[in-house]
Each structure stands twice: as C-alpha cells, then as structure tokens.
Amino acid sequence: MTAPEETLIPVDTESQRRLRESGLDYRIADMTDPADAEGFVRADARGFLDEEPTDKAVAQMLETMRLRRNIGVYDAAAGDLPVATVNSWITPMTVPGGEIDMWAISSVTVSGTHRRRGIARAMLEGELRSAASAGIAIAGLTVSEATIYGRYGFGSALPVARLSVDTTRAGWMGENVPGRLVYADRQTLADDLETLHEQSRTTRAGQIAGWPGRWQRMAGLAEGDKEAAAVRGIRYLDADGVVRGAMAYTLSEIPAVFRSELRIRTLQTTTDEALRALWQFVVQHDLVDRASVDLRPLDDPLPWLVADQRAVKTEVHDHGWLRVIDLPTALQAREYRAPLDVVLHVDDPLGFAAGSWRIRIGADGRAEVRATDGTADTADVRLGVIELSAIYAGGVRATQLAAAGRIHGAGETITAIDEAFRASAAPLLGIWY
Ligand SMILES: CC(C)(COP(=O)(O)OP(=O)(O)OC[C@H]1O[C@@H](n2cnc3c(N)ncnc32)[C@H](O)[C@@H]1OP(=O)(O)O)[C@@H](O)C(=O)NCCC(=O)NCCS
Structure with missing residues (x-):
C-alpha cells in the first residue's frame, strides 16, 4: 500500500x-x-x-x-x-x-x-x-x-454516551424487526464493521473514516489483545438478506453468580431496524445480567426500547476534540439550520483563527465568512477558539457555553447562533484514535 x-x-x-x-x-x-x-x-x-x-x-x-x-x-x-x-x-x-x-x-x-x-x-x-x-x-x-x-x-466538541443496561430489569419493549441475526467469524466481522462504518459515517457530524487495523482490533484480530479469545461477532441481515448491522462483543462471567456481562466493543448499523435487532439480541440475551457499550450517540434509542428506562444508565463524556485552524474555510464547509448575520471576535493565542469575522448565513444554509476590522468591543459576540471549535460540529450548544460565561454576547444573538449551528442528529465520533 x-x-x-x-x-x-x-x-x-x-x-x-x-x-x-x-x-x-x-x-x-x-x-x-x-x-x-x-x-x-x-x-x-x-x-x-x-x-x-x-x-x-x-x-x-x-x-x-x-x-x-x-x-x-x-x-x-x-x-x-x-x-x-x-x-x-x-x-x-x-x-x-x-x-x-x-x-x-x-x-x-x-x-x-x-x-x-x-x-x-x-x-x-x-x-x-x-x-x-x-x-x-x-x-x-x-x-x-x-x-x-x-x-x-482544542475544544471538546463531540460528546458521546456510555450506556449500561441492567438486563434483568430492562424488559424488551421494541417491536420485532424482520430479517435475521447470524453469528460471524472474526474476519467477516472485521469486514462488516468496516463496510457498515463507511456507509453510515456520513449520517452524523463528527464521524471520520476508519482504517483496517481499527476493525481488526475490534473483531479480536489484533496481536497482543488479551480479550481476543472472548470476542464474538453477530451480524444482522434485513428482509432482503442485506447486511445492515454488525456487533463485536465479549462475554465475561460475573464471579459467583453463573451469569455474565456482555460488553459491546462496537456496534455499527446503517438502519434503525438493524440497531433495534442488535439491541434486542443484547437485552434478551440469556444468562446475561448486564451489558455496556461506549461511544454511542447521545440520541441512541435504547432507553425507549425497554420497559424500565431506569435500567439504562447513560453517562455522557467528552470524546472528540476539534480545533479550528482556518476559520473561513471551516465555517463555510458546513451547512446551518437557520440564517444568521453576526460579527464574532475570536481569541486564539496561537493566532490561526484570531480576529473579527462577519458570518452571514443565507436562507440556503450556507455561510459567507470574511475578516472585518472590528475589535472585541465592536463585535456582537466574543469567544475563544476553544469555544468556537466546541460548537463547530453542532454537538455542543452555544447557549450552554454562554451560560458558563465562555461566550459573551446578547442573549438573542447567542440563541440565533445556537439555532444556526446545532445539528439535527446528535453528532458522534465512534472511533478512538
Ligand atoms: C501528555 C504528555 C504528552 C505531555 O508531554 P510533556 O512534554 O510533558 O508536556 P509539555 O512539557 O510540553 O507541557 C505542555 C503543557 O501541558 C501540561 N501538561 C503536560 N502533561 C499534562 C497532563 N498529563 N495533564 C495536564 N496537563 C499536562 C504542562 O503542564 C504544560 O502546561 P503549560 O503549557 O501551561 O506550561 C505526556 O505527559 C505523556 O506522554 N503522557 C502519557 C501519554 C498520553 O497521555 N498522551 C496523550 C495522548 S492523548
């Protein structure tokens, strides 16, 4: 290569x-x-x-x-x-x-x-x-x-959810989905994970392309992986026989109770049905008392698939960190959900994104950005490059950072930025790198 x-x-x-x-x-x-x-x-x-x-x-x-x-x-x-x-x-x-x-x-x-x-x-x-x-x-x-x-x-821009479910009390509520689940050998699992990630990564802001070594590791094919022997794979095929989901997981015995914990290494799906099918497999797995997974989007449907939402614990934590370098290019690369006309003053101790910038977002959702002569005092909003990077992908809200005293400006202007920047599906980074 x-x-x-x-x-x-x-x-x-x-x-x-x-x-x-x-x-x-x-x-x-x-x-x-x-x-x-x-x-x-x-x-x-x-x-x-x-x-x-x-x-x-x-x-x-x-x-x-x-x-x-x-x-x-x-x-x-x-x-x-x-x-x-x-x-x-x-x-x-x-x-x-x-x-x-x-x-x-x-x-x-x-x-x-x-x-x-x-x-x-x-x-x-x-x-x-x-x-x-x-x-x-x-x-x-x-x-x-x-x-x-x-x-x-760098700002923490792509928070993710760590989910754990007490399968003894959750109670499956989801509808049965058509299609079938099939166990997969490790190489098939690695291939499925790679293909499904590549197909789905464009649906959520923040996702990046994977690489073969990553999927081999998830599938238990990495040298030196102490858990490799415990890795199992399952794939979901839809009613037409097309692979729409795959999951790598391990089972480990909980001492003295003859029951096990199911740890999901990664879960890749391209349809809601596939996700429901794999969650059903997990929640209804015999001899399993609890299951867990990390790097899930904040809007994962799991709590709504079970009878007892309190059986699902969601821990939100920082995961993807971003750093805007070329501000006009970065802001013009994405779409926005609402029009905006605002002057931002950005502090950047390393200089890359520093200065005052006029951002105009039209009805088409695209931004036009240019440098202005203004100062921090004449700008509508003042923020640092950390905060700008944090809100960039739509995964962190400008209003939250304003409430923390980290973005300064009139309340309605911050709300307008928030309306424009937020993403429809929760942004996600499903990969460690
Ligand atoms: C994190 C690590 C790379 C820092 O390397 P380093 O050469 O000692 O860092 P520097 O001397 O350049 O320090 C730069 C700044 O980071 C701070 N810093 C260094 N390590 C830090 C840490 N672990 N936590 C918080 N701050 C840290 C320093 O205090 C210094 O602050 P300043 O700019 O305000 O003076 C090093 O400790 C390391 O290799 N850790 C283990 C591996 C790791 O965690 N890597 C990060 C992977 S994401």
Whole structure:
C-alpha cells in the first residue's frame, strides 16, 4: 500500500528549531527503514504504558502507522527509541450537510525521562502549523486526559454516551424487526464493521473514516489483545438478506453468580431496524445480567426500547476534540439550520483563527465568512477558539457555553447562533484514535 501524500509533508521548522536548542532531533520517522519504523511503534507503546509488543504485534501496528505521518523526537544520549512521538493524517470528517478534511492527530507521547520540558507543546504546535501549511482547516484528536489540549485551542466538541443496561430489569419493549441475526467469524466481522462504518459515517457530524487495523482490533484480530479469545461477532441481515448491522462483543462471567456481562466493543448499523435487532439480541440475551457499550450517540434509542428506562444508565463524556485552524474555510464547509448575520471576535493565542469575522448565513444554509476590522468591543459576540471549535460540529450548544460565561454576547444573538449551528442528529465520533 502506498503511503498517503501527507506523510511527505516536512516537519515544522519552528518546532524543529526549538527542540534542536534543547539538543533534540525532531524529524519524520522513516517508515521504510525497519529500525526507525519499529522504534516509533515501540516508543508509542511505551508512552501509552502498554506492555512491550511482540514482533508480530509491531508488524501489525506498522500496517496502520505506515498510513500516517509519524514524527519522532530523538535524543542521541537516550538510546535508539524516540523520546517522544506524534502522528497525523488527513481524514474526511462529516459536518452538517457535507464533509471537511481534518488533520487527525494521534500517538502523542513523551517518555517519562523527558516530560515537562515543552516537548509536547512543540509537537502540538508543529502539527497545527503543518496542517495550516497543508491547507487543512481543522484538526482533531481524542484524549487520554481532558486537561491537556485546551492550551492548544482544542475544544471538546463531540460528546458521546456510555450506556449500561441492567438486563434483568430492562424488559424488551421494541417491536420485532424482520430479517435475521447470524453469528460471524472474526474476519467477516472485521469486514462488516468496516463496510457498515463507511456507509453510515456520513449520517452524523463528527464521524471520520476508519482504517483496517481499527476493525481488526475490534473483531479480536489484533496481536497482543488479551480479550481476543472472548470476542464474538453477530451480524444482522434485513428482509432482503442485506447486511445492515454488525456487533463485536465479549462475554465475561460475573464471579459467583453463573451469569455474565456482555460488553459491546462496537456496534455499527446503517438502519434503525438493524440497531433495534442488535439491541434486542443484547437485552434478551440469556444468562446475561448486564451489558455496556461506549461511544454511542447521545440520541441512541435504547432507553425507549425497554420497559424500565431506569435500567439504562447513560453517562455522557467528552470524546472528540476539534480545533479550528482556518476559520473561513471551516465555517463555510458546513451547512446551518437557520440564517444568521453576526460579527464574532475570536481569541486564539496561537493566532490561526484570531480576529473579527462577519458570518452571514443565507436562507440556503450556507455561510459567507470574511475578516472585518472590528475589535472585541465592536463585535456582537466574543469567544475563544476553544469555544468556537466546541460548537463547530453542532454537538455542543452555544447557549450552554454562554451560560458558563465562555461566550459573551446578547442573549438573542447567542440563541440565533445556537439555532444556526446545532445539528439535527446528535453528532458522534465512534472511533478512538
Ligand atoms: C501528555 C504528555 C504528552 C505531555 O508531554 P510533556 O512534554 O510533558 O508536556 P509539555 O512539557 O510540553 O507541557 C505542555 C503543557 O501541558 C501540561 N501538561 C503536560 N502533561 C499534562 C497532563 N498529563 N495533564 C495536564 N496537563 C499536562 C504542562 O503542564 C504544560 O502546561 P503549560 O503549557 O501551561 O506550561 C505526556 O505527559 C505523556 O506522554 N503522557 C502519557 C501519554 C498520553 O497521555 N498522551 C496523550 C495522548 S492523548
């Protein structure tokens, strides 16, 4: 497989200079060089506190890493592995009414021996400048800790739901759906998950394209996955025999009760019927007392499919973080639900989206954005790039951020922004990266 073009984008020279002053070499890891490639993967695993991967696991991880632009920070005095890692790739992200190219950032690690000396800052700023130079208007990531990325302008934009259901009391209420459920072997499961995600990702803002390694991992085909043996797969075929849903899950025994817990690794569907069929399978599963799943949209129908809504616990948590880089391009890439004519003043300590911007949204739902000479005092609304990024995909409400004192402006203007920006289906990011 040929590496995508973004892997050829050179490293940011400003970050390179800064790190060189500390005696560090910030460079693209050469994935055609076996030692460099393996060093990157092993440093990444060490940075995320994983066990030392086997050679087979390294080889498998490299299949995914080779699709990305991998940057290592090397300290000649600290051995062969990079002391810090980051990677990125350009992926389509669904936005209301369309798609935008997003600079996805992952593998952010700094080794325990080199922490808290500004390496992560140099790498993150370097990623944003590289994205800007490549003409990419927005960056995204998922986070290990919610306190790390605000300082670079990322806002929590795509909250998701973690659902758990007490199947002993839930009581299935949904209608029976036509079609049938069939167990799937792991390779079929991986293929189904990939196809179904690709078919459905355009229906919710925030979703990005997957990659083969992700679906293999979900299906229990990843080397070193301690739960792999427990992974099972089930697929739903509609009345015409077309696969409309697939689910990877594990069953584990609850000690001393001879009953089990069903953990859904991922659930991909392209129709409401498929989702109902798979939820019915879960809620009515014999010998199962409880079931859980993460990364579901906030409007998942599960509570309305059971007799006792209190059997379903919903925990909403941050998941997808976005960072607007090129404000006009990002705002013009999506559709809006209501007209708007407003001047926003955006604070952005890194400069990318800073300034005053007139945003006019017409009856067609499209925006026209241009820079204005105004100041924070003359603008209708003042907000930071974090808040702008948070509301961008329609998953976080401007009114909520205004209530938190994080967007400033007249109440009716904030409400108008809210009306324009919100998405119809709850935005979602169903992938960790
Ligand atoms: C998170 C991590 C990459 C930070 O690397 P680092 O080089 O030590 O960070 P820096 O020295 O550049 O610090 C940059 C800023 O982040 C802050 N910071 C660093 N780690 C942080 C953490 N875990 N939580 C909150 N803030 C953190 C620093 O205090 C500093 O703040 P400042 O800009 O206000 O001065 C590193 O701790 C790490 O590798 N952690 C384990 C892997 C991980 O969680 N990666 C993130 C994946 S999403």
